[in-house]
Amino acid sequence: MQPVLTAIEMQQADSAAIEKLHISPICLMELAGKECIGYMLEKLSLESPEGLQFLIVAGKGNNGGDGFVIARHLLNLGAAVDLVLLYPEGAAGGAAEANMSILRAYEEEGLPLRIFNSIEEAIPFVSEQEYSVTIDAMTGTGLRLEAPGAPLLSPLAEGVELLNALHERSEALCMAVDIPTGLDATSGHAAMPAVTADFTITMGFMKTGLLLQDGPELCGEVHVAEISIPGFLAEDAGAFLIDESFAAEHFALRSEGSAKHMNGKVLIIAGSSTGESSMGGAALLAAGAAVKTGAGYVAVSIPPSLAATLHIAVPEAIVIGRDMDSLMEKARWSEAILIGPGLGRSPESIDLVRALLSHPDIFEKKLILDADALYAIAEAGLQNVLSAMPEVLITPHYGELARLTGTDAGSVTKDPLAAATRFADTYSTTVLLKGRPTIIAKESGPVLLNTSGTEALATAGTGDVLSGMVAALAAKGECLPEAAAAAAWFHGRAGDLASDVSSLVSASMVRDAIPSAIEEMFDFED
Numbered sequence: 001m002q003p004v005l006t007a008i009e010m011q012q013a014d015s016a017a018i019e020k021l022h023i024s025p026i027c028l029m030e031l032a033g034k035e036c037i038g039y040m041l042e043k044l045s046l047e048s049p050e051g052l053q054f055l056i057v058a059g060k061g062n063n064g065g066d067g068f069v070i071a072r073h074l075l076n077l078g079a080a081v082d083l084v085l086l087y088p089e090g091a092a093g094g095a096a097e098a099n100m101s102i103l104r105a106y107e108e109e110g111l112p113l114r115i116f117n118s119i120e121e122a123i124p125f126v127s128e129q130e131y132s133v134t135i136d137a138m139t140g141t142g143l144r145l146e147a148p149g150a151p152l153l154s155p156l157a158e159g160v161e162l163l164n165a166l167h168e169r170s171e172a173l174c175m176a177v178d179i180p181t182g183l184d185a186t187s188g189h190a191a192m193p194a195v196t197a198d199f200t201i202t203m204g205f206m207k208t209g210l211l212l213q214d215g216p217e218l219c220g221e222v223h224v225a226e227i228s229i230p231g232f233l234a235e236d237a238g239a240f241l242i243d244e245s246f247a248a249e250h251f252a253l254r255s256e257g258s259a260k261h262m263n264g265k266v267l268i269i270a271g272s273s274t275g276e277s278s279m280g281g282a283a284l285l286a287a288g289a290a291v292k293t294g295a296g297y298v299a300v301s302i303p304p305s306l307a308a309t310l311h312i313a314v315p316e317a318i319v320i321g322r323d324m325d326s327l328m329e330k331a332r333w334s335e336a337i338l339i340g341p342g343l344g345r346s347p348e349s350i351d352l353v354r355a356l357l358s359h360p361d362i363f364e365k366k367l368i369l370d371a372d373a374l375y376a377i378a379e380a381g382l383q384n385v386l387s388a389m390p391e392v393l394i395t396p397h398y399g400e401l402a403r404l405t406g407t408d409a410g411s412v413t414k415d416p417l418a419a420a421t422r423f424a425d426t427y428s429t430t431v432l433l434k435g436r437p438t439i440i441a442k443e444s445g446p447v448l449l450n451t452s453g454t455e456a457l458a459t460a461g462t463g464d465v466l467s468g469m470v471a472a473l474a475a476k477g478e479c480l481p482e483a484a485a486a487a488a489w490f491h492g493r494a495g496d497l498a499s500d501v502s503s504l505v506s507a508s509m510v511r512d513a514i515p516s517a518i519e520e521m522f523d524f525e526d
């Protein structure tokens with residue numbers, strides 16, 4: 001899995017490369033600029049930028065320095081460059097200043113290079129020009145953002161407005177160097193204004209801010225550039241990105257000659273029925289998802305009035321009742337237990353959750369708590385009970401985590417990474433916080449982020465499918481954090497495969513696409 005760094009972690013990796021490994025800042029900057037050229041040409045589907053016109057807007061830090069290297073290589077390859085310096089020359093120092101002095105020497109050579117010493121000087125010329133690519137080299141990991149939406153000061157604000165205006169009125173692609181200017185590399189919150197890029201080339205490692213909050217919208221496509229900062233300098237990163245190979249590694253294939261009881265036994269306690277209404281769909285989705293994720297045996301405790309429906313919808317599942325004796329017998333038999341989908345919010349449901357969580361046959365198993373089970377925990381104040389359980393995963397969305405922590409959804413929205421980590425550490429649990437990205441936090445471990453999937457998953461019932469998938473992988477032998485992470489990846493992929501039109505995807509379509517998401521991972525023979 002690739003590490004995902006905060007701005008501070010990236011600065012530490014930069015410093016370690018320079019101080020411990022003796023890689024010079026000038027070498028890092030050279031590689032950063034060179035990588036940008038290579039990727040930019042790929043985006044333009046061109047072998048060479050010869051004859052094309054580029055605009056670079058540069059700040060006073062090392063991000064600007066990357067811009068100076070890009071300018072030089074573009075000139076070397078026969079392109080024309082307009083460079084806007086937002087700050088008086090010499091403000092940069094170090095490698096950035098050294099690269100700027102090379103450009104000043106280039107100026108003497110009659111190359112197609114125009115250097116503007118301020119935004120005011122540049123505007124009359126650059127507003128009239130057509131560019132192939134405009135390049136944002138104003139700020140990167142060095143941006144300080146006081147609060148989400150804080151105003152960006154002059155001249156950065158004018159530089160951002162220039163690039164955004166050109167982006168809107170012309171065909172030019174906008175490339176952000178490392179991080180779009182105005183975007184906080186750690187939190188993903190943006191200043192006002194911030195650059196909206198078509199693509200971002202980020203140096204060394206992925207940054208958390210590119211995946212959170214405003215990040216995905218402002219960055220466009222993200223490419224991680226290898227700039228000779230070795231991976232071992234990011235081994236202790238606080239976050240990692242779940243990828244295809246992680247998901248494949250944590251999906252155990254059935255071994256030849258194995259029997260159904262050896263391939264994961266899942267108990268699902270879900271669904272409710274009262275005189276006025278019944279909620280069976282969530283249980284059907286979760287049970288169906290567990291079966292399609294390859295669980296050998298799935299037992300479902302559902303109110304008797306819904307049993308016939310479940311038999312028809314998920315013929316592979318065994319149906320049991322709600323009495324404690326049957327529940328405990330199946331709990332002892334099972335390897336993972338999922339409680340919650342469609343359980344309802346009645347006092348009886350809350351009492352059921354309280355009784356279940358106090359029973360060793362339940363809480364000593366790998367336990368997945370979802371949906372109405374989370375409501376019951378919050379209502380009955382059972383959070384501390386989680387701390388005593390050996391292996392427990394909660395799968396809230398932002399609102400459910402807010403209810404569990406006694407805060408409002410806004411505070412989880414503001415910093416979901418911190419909210420998930422805090423809950424995991426406080427109650428010794430694993431938290432799968434649904435959102436974009438989905439966050440998997442475990443006690444004192446790195447956070448895992450999942451970005452697979454699109455808005456296709458933003459529809460009722462997909463959470464029930466996910467919790468059924470987690471239960472299956474856990475029952476098949478994965479520890480809960482890994483089961484949650486791999487399930488999140490497959491779930492996102494199933495959403496992609498469910499339909500070519502994301503707006504038409506329903507939860508049952510996601511469930512039905514699970515086998516395809518898994519199949520494409522492995523080289524199965526016909």
Ligand SMILES: NC(=O)C1=CN([C@@H]2O[C@H](COP(=O)(O)OP(=O)(O)OC[C@H]3O[C@@H](n4cnc5c(N)ncnc54)[C@H](OP(=O)(O)O)[C@@H]3O)[C@@H](O)[C@H]2O)[C@H](O)CC1
Pocket residue numbers: 014015025028029032059060061062063064066138139140141142143144145152153156177178179203
């Ligand atoms: N060796 C390396 O570290 C490499 C870094 N690379 C690139 O460099 C940047 C990080 O460079 P850094 O100089 O640390 O910071 P920035 O270029 O992002 O510049 C930030 C400057 O902007 C000013 N600033 C910060 N916040 C604000 C704000 N809210 N309003 C106005 N101005 C702000 C700040 O100046 P101050 O005087 O205010 O402190 C900074 O000077 C990284 O992103 C990479 O692109 C190379 O790629 C490789 C080597």
Ligand SMILES: [K+]
Pocket residue numbers: 063136137138139140176177178179180181
């Ligand atoms: K930038």
